[in-house]
Amino acid sequence: MGGLVVKKLQEGHPVLKVNQLAISVLNKGSIHSITEDITFEIHIGETLAIVGESGSGKSITASAIASLLARPLTVTHGQILFQGTNLLEAPARYVKSLRGQAIGCVFQDYRGSFTPFIKVGHQLVEVIRTHAQVTHAEAKKMAMDWLHRVKLPAERSFRSYPYQLSGGQLQRIALAAALMLKPALLVADEPITALDVITGRAIMDLMEDLQREVGCAILLISHDLRQVIKRSHRIAVMQNGRLVETGSRDQIRDDPQHPYTQALLRACPRITRKHGPHIQETGMWR
Numbered sequence: 001m002g003g004l005v006v007k008k009l010q011e012g013h014p015v016l017k018v019n020q021l022a023i024s025v026l027n028k029g030s031i032h033s034i035t036e037d038i039t040f041e042i043h044i045g046e047t048l049a050i051v052g053e054s055g056s057g058k059s060i061t062a063s064a065i066a067s068l069l070a071r072p073l074t075v076t077h078g079q080i081l082f083q084g085t086n087l088l089e090a091p092a093r094y095v096k097s098l099r100g101q102a103i104g105c106v107f108q109d110y111r112g113s114f115t116p117f118i119k120v121g122h123q124l125v126e127v128i129r130t131h132a133q134v135t136h137a138e139a140k141k142m143a144m145d146w147l148h149r150v151k152l153p154a155e156r157s158f159r160s161y162p163y164q165l166s167g168g169q170l171q172r173i174a175l176a177a178a179l180m181l182k183p184a185l186l187v188a189d190e191p192i193t194a195l196d197v198i199t200g201r202a203i204m205d206l207m208e209d210l211q212r213e214v215g216c217a218i219l220l221i222s223h224d225l226r227q228v229i230k231r232s233h234r235i236a237v238m239q240n241g242r243l244v245e246t247g248s249r250d251q252i253r254d255d256p257q258h259p260y261t262q263a264l265l266r267a268c269p270r271i272t273r274k275h276g277p278h279i280q281e282t283g284m285w286r
């Protein structure tokens with residue numbers, strides 16, 4: 001398969017390193033700071049979740065990493081090092097070509113991921129052929145294979161328009177689209193918030209299975225601490241535009257240091273080991 005040549009990761013280097021990132025709103029010459037000093041890294045095969053209150057800056061941080069930040073929002077300081085390259089200084093064409101291939105994205109608004117009047121199969125084929133030098137027949141085979149992997153009837157889904165599919169089905173297809181080119185990083189911004197609990201759980205299970213298969217790192221954005229504790233290896237807690245605490249899932253759950261993290265945990269007491277029975281664990285991260 002052709003396409004973009006991305007730097008090979010050196011042993012032990014993070015897939016993504018965000019360094020002192022600051023994002024502001026520029027408005028008629030004035031600057032209003034939204035996030036400051038955001039620093040974290042994610043390694044291959046790892047899931048790091050950013051959790052925190054509404055409006056704390058989780059989504060705009062994810063957008064900056066996916067190079068989707070739009071005016072009036074702008075990065076005013078820091079680095080976003082993806083496989084060692086600072087995306088904030090890299091040529092726009094290079095950064096654009098990473099998205100969809102080396103960096104996959106899934107969002108809460110799964111319908112927004114699709115063009116409404118084009119059949120999903122055609123859209124998947126287009127994504128593949130934008131990034132990989134394959135024939136139409138090869139791209140179709142790959143798309144069908146991924147529809148099957150996300151546990152959908154491949155033929156029927158391939159021929160469907162987005163409006164003919166449910167939210168859960170569309171989010172599965174969005175996940176297929178984000179992972180089929182085997183990205184090094186998946187940015188998942190509230191991927192199940194718009195879905196019912198059972199469908200959401202199935203999507204998260206699927207995401208974990210595919211992560212093992214593809215071997216990518218995941219940046220998971222969520223306001224749901226319960227899901228985050230079940231699904232991530234490390235957790236970064238955000239409040240008022242700053243990361244107040246970052247630690248392993250166990251450390252955050254069992255020994256939170258910051259008063260805001262402690263308050264978040266108190267709000268869902270059943271997940272702490274110290275203060276009551278925790279969620280039943282059926283797998284490594286469940």
Ligand SMILES: Nc1ncnc2c1ncn2[C@@H]1O[C@H](COP(=O)(O)OP(=O)(O)OP(=O)(O)O)[C@@H](O)[C@H]1O
Pocket residue numbers: 025034052053054055056057058059060061071072073223
């Ligand atoms: N286009 C924009 N223009 C101006 N301000 C914005 C824009 N987008 C977001 N903001 C502001 O940036 C802040 C952070 O927003 P963000 O969407 O990242 O929060 P969040 O932590 O993801 O919240 P939620 O969990 O509710 O999605 C908010 O105060 C929001 O009002």
